[in-house]
Amino acid sequence: MTLTQDAPARAAKSGPPAPQASLIVQGADATGIVAAVTSVLSGHGANIVSLDQYSDNPQGGAFFQRTVFGLDGLRAALPALRADLDRSLVDEFGLRYTLRDLSVPKRVAIFASKSDHCLLDLLWRHRQGQLPVTVAMVISNHPDVAEEVRSFGVPFFHVPCQGSDKSAAEAEHLRLLQGNVDFVVLARYMQILSADFIDRVGVPIINIHHSFLPAFIGAGPYAKAKERGVKLVGATAHYVTENLDEGPIIEQDVVRVTHAHTAGDLTRRGADVERAVLSRAVLWHAEDRVIRDGNHTIVFA
Numbered sequence: 001m002t003l004t005q006d007a008p009a010r011a012a013k014s015g016p017p018a019p020q021a022s023l024i025v026q027g028a029d030a031t032g033i034v035a036a037v038t039s040v041l042s043g044h045g046a047n048i049v050s051l052d053q054y055s056d057n058p059q060g061g062a063f064f065q066r067t068v069f070g071l072d073g074l075r076a077a078l079p080a081l082r083a084d085l086d087r088s089l090v091d092e093f094g095l096r097y098t099l100r101d102l103s104v105p106k107r108v109a110i111f112a113s114k115s116d117h118c119l120l121d122l123l124w125r126h127r128q129g130q131l132p133v134t135v136a137m138v139i140s141n142h143p144d145v146a147e148e149v150r151s152f153g154v155p156f157f158h159v160p161c162q163g164s165d166k167s168a169a170e171a172e173h174l175r176l177l178q179g180n181v182d183f184v185v186l187a188r189y190m191q192i193l194s195a196d197f198i199d200r201v202g203v204p205i206i207n208i209h210h211s212f213l214p215a216f217i218g219a220g221p222y223a224k225a226k227e228r229g230v231k232l233v234g235a236t237a238h239y240v241t242e243n244l245d246e247g248p249i250i251e252q253d254v255v256r257v258t259h260a261h262t263a264g265d266l267t268r269r270g271a272d273v274e275r276a277v278l279s280r281a282v283l284w285h286a287e288d289r290v291i292r293d294g295n296h297t298i299v300f301a
């Protein structure tokens with residue numbers, strides 16, 4: 001007869017849940033990193049809520065880890081936590097890390113042009129509480145969506161951008177953003193950003209491209225897809241670099257189409273995919289689930 005003794009039920013902590021933070025670690029893989037992270041966190045009385053890790057080579061390559069932990073008195077503890085993480089992860093292992101209080105949502109600026117489906121989808125999801133961000137503003141090179149954006153209580157700025165010289169528009173963008181956002185989203189914004197702007201804005205920029213990259217880079221992908229006779233159309237959310245539509249991919253998806261679909265049908269079917277892909281990418285970025293590694297990403301979704 002086997003007697004089993006259930007472990008005594010641990011009494012759940014009463015009161016509000018402890019504030020949570022994300023700790024993102026990346027760098028050269030080595031033995032002992034996980035132990036170092038958990039040792040620092042436990043030494044401060046933190047409770048690990050989730051921990052995801054990826055090493056790209058068992059023989060020693062790159063190390064990526066996302067940890068979410070809860071800690072009462074988190075805000076006051078952050079300086080001492082950083083000091084211990086600096087000593088352990090940076091000085092001992094030569095790693096990079098970010099530590100962020102998840103109760104402070106990232107601030108995002110959304111850029112749009114005439115197609116408004118991705119923009120309005122993000123604003124609707126945000127109003128529903130599905131996107132843990134603060135929408136700081138919407139900027140568009142067309143005035144069409146001004147009233148709808150303002151109906152969500154979000155500031156709207158019309159910054160015209162015609163012709164090849166975009167320097168005046170980009171200068172105005174930088175003035176509006178003025179270091180007051182944590183990332184930018186291009187929600188079908190149809191202007192190519194200069195390398196100078198990308199450098200000076202200084203925060204990640206997420207774009208939704210309306211094709212399953214690397215197919216059909218650039219403008220008019222649905223017309224190109226119809227011409228090619230594809231059986232799938234898709235969308236790709238990626239970080240923006242100066243190389244058009246070639247930045248690190250965050251998320252993709254596709255939908256089936258047939259010979260009977262017109263280019264307009266492809267556009268309409270693709271729009272649903274664009275909205276879903278962009279909202280997932282924005283959510284994952286907002287929750288520190290995406291780690292950039294050169295022109296690739298590691299996504300702990």
Ligand SMILES: Nc1nc2c(c(=O)[nH]1)N[C@@H](CN(C=O)c1ccc(C(=O)N[C@@H](CCC(=O)O)C(=O)O)cc1)CN2
Pocket residue numbers: 186189190191192193194195207208209210218219239240241242243244245246247
């Ligand atoms: N530096 C980058 N800028 C932008 C990227 C990028 O990856 N790197 N993505 C684009 C979005 N995009 C496709 O998803 C795209 C937008 C616009 C064009 C384009 O040819 N635009 C013309 C003007 C078109 C117009 O005025 O209607 C241009 O800018 O000269 C191609 C692809 C956003 N920017």
